[in-house]
Amino acid sequence: MMTGRQKMIAAMLDILYPPRCHACGDTVRAGAEIMLCRSCLSELTFIKSPLCPRCGKELDRVGHEDHFCTACLKLPPPFARARSFVHFKPPARTLLHRLKFHGDTGAAATLVKLIARRGEIRAKQEYDLIVPVPLHPSRLRKRGLNQALVLARLLFPAERLKITPAALVRLKNTIAQTDLDGAARRKNLRGAFAADPSIPLRGRRIILVDDVYTTGTTVTECAQTLKKAGAELVDIVTVARA
Ligand SMILES: [Zn+2]
Ligand SMILES: [Zn+2]
Numbered sequence: 032m033m034t035g036r037q038k039m040i041a042a043m044l045d046i047l048y049p050p051r052c053h054a055c056g057d058t059v060r061a062g063a064e065i066m067l068c069r070s071c072l073s074e075l076t077f078i079k080s081p082l083c084p085r086c087g088k089e090l091d092r093v094g095h096e097d098h099f100c101t102a103c104l105k106l107p108p109p110f111a112r113a114r115s116f117v118h119f120k121p122p123a124r125t126l127l128h129r130l131k132f133h134g135d136t137g138a139a140a141t142l143v144k145l146i147a148r149r150g151e152i153r154a155k156q157e158y159d160l161i162v163p164v165p166l167h168p169s170r171l172r173k174r175g176l177n178q179a180l181v182l183a184r185l186l187f188p189a190e191r192l193k194i195t196p197a198a199l200v201r202l203k204n205t206i207a208q209t210d211l212d213g214a215a216r217r218k219n220l221r222g223a224f225a226a227d228p229s230i231p232l233r234g235r236r237i238i239l240v241d242d243v244y245t246t247g248t249t250v251t252e253c254a255q256t257l258k259k260a261g262a263e264l265v266d267i268v269t270v271a272r273a
Contacts, residue, residue, distance in 0.1 A: 042061070051066070053135070053141045054067060054122035054129075055068060057071075065145060067141055071121070077118075078272055083099055083100035085113070086108060086112075087113040087267075088272075108251050110239070111265065113244060113250065113266070116146045119271035119273040127270065130176075130178050131242065132174075136181055139181055143270070158238050158266075160238070161183050162199055163180040163194070164240065164253055165199045167204035179240050179241050186240065195230060197229075198237075200227055201223060201224055202224065202225055205223055213246055213248070223252060225256060226259070232260040236264045237266070238266050238267075239265055241268075242269060243271045243273060244269040253265075
C-alpha cells in the first residue's frame with residue numbers, strides 16, 4: 032500500500048513523465064498496471080486449439096480437435112511438445128523486438144504479465160532444468176543480454192534455481208535465420224550448439240525456452256543436442272509463434 036505522500040509523488044511523476052505504451056509509445060492511463068494502450072492490447076492474439084499436440088502448430092478449425100500435423104507425422108521432432116502463447120505480430124512482435132534489440136526488459140515483462148493473466152504458464156515439478164536458447168558469446172557481448180534468458184526468468188519466476196543458461200553453448204555465430212528458407216536454416220545451424228559436459232544432463236527433463244518459434248529449426252537443433260547429451264525429455268516453450 033502506498034502512503035498519501037507516495038501517492039502524491041506517483042501522481043506528480045505521471046504528469047511529468049506520462050506512462051507510455053511499451054509497443055507504440057502512446058500515453059497509457061495513469062496508474063495502469065499493464066503498460067500497453069487499449070488499441071495495442073486489442074491487437075494481441077493468443078494461440079488456441081486445435082493444435083498439433085507435438086509441435087504446437089495451430090490447425091484449421093475443421094473437427095475442432097487437436098491432431099498431429101503432417102510434418103510431425105512424417106518426421107517426429109526430437110522434442111516432446113512445443114507450446115507458444117501469442118502470435119508473432121504487433122504488439123507481441125514489437126515488444127519482443129524491444130527486448131532483443133534495445134534491451135527493454137520492461138516491454139518483455141509487460142508481455143509476460145499479459146500471458147500470465149490468462150493463467151497459462153506452468154512448469155510442472157516433473158522438470159529438472161529450464162534452459163534458454165543460448166546466444167553466441169560475441170553476440171551476447173554486443174547485445175548485453177540474452178532475450179531467451181530474460182524471458183525464462185520472467186516466465187518461471189518461482190523456478191529460478193532450475194534456470195541453467197550454461198547447459199547449452201552456441202559454437203557458431205550464425206547469420207540471422209530470418210533471411211533463410213527451411214533447408215538453408217537447418218544447414219546454417221548444423222553443429223551450432225553443444226552441451227556443456229560439466230552440467231549433468233543424463234536422465235534430465237528439460238524445458239527449452241526461446242522468444243519465437245518460426246520454423247522450429249533452432250529449438251530442434253538445441254533439443255537434439257540436449258537429447259544426445261542424455262536428456263530424457265525436452266519440451267519447448269516460446270513466447271510467440273510466427
Ligand atoms: Zn500502444
Ligand atoms: Zn506438428
